[in-house]
Structure formats: structure tokens, C-alpha cells
Amino acid sequence: MCRSIKTLRPPVTPEVTQDDIHAAALQYVRKVSGFRQPAAHNRDAFDRAVDTIADATRELLADLVVRGAQ
Numbered sequence: 239m240c241r242s243i244k245t246l247r248p249p250v251t252p253e254v255t256q257d258d259i260h261a262a263a264l265q266y267v268r269k270v271s272g273f274r275q276p277a278a279h280n281r282d283a284f285d286r287a288v289d290t291i292a293d294a295t296r297e298l299l300a301d302l303v304v305r306g307a308q
Contacts, residue, residue, distance in 0.1 A: 246299060254299060263291035 267287045276284040
């Protein structure tokens with residue numbers, strides 16, 4: 239499952255969309271939790287985790303310095 243998460247760092251992926259970031263976060267949370275779709279009583283925790291991972295991913299990509307990239 240995590241093998242399908244693509245590299246989002248420029249220049250590997252020149253244009254990263256919010257959908258790309260959300261999809262990667264969702265795949266990560268699915269892998270870690272072991273749930274493709276959480277039960278109703280776990281939905282809030284699952285969704286919060288996806289949002290947190292997506293936020294961390296956006297921050298990481300914004301802060302990375304890639305040598306040689308223009």
C-alpha cells in the first residue's frame with residue numbers, strides 16, 4: 239500500500255496539488271491503522287490523523303531545500 243505513495247518533492251514532482259498531499263496522507267494512515275475505511279466510532283480519529291499528516295507534509299515540502307534546483 240505505501241509503495242503507491244509517490245514522491246512529492248520537487249523536482250521529482252514539479253507541481254504538487256493538495257489532492258496529491260491528501261492522497262499520500264490517506265495512504266499512510268490506512269497503512270498504519272490497518273483500516274481502509276474506519277468504523278463510524280473511529281472516523282473522527284482517522285480523519286484528524288489524515289489532516290495532521292497532510293499539514294505536516296505541506297510544511298515539510300515548504301521547508302525543504304533541494305540543492306541544484308532552480
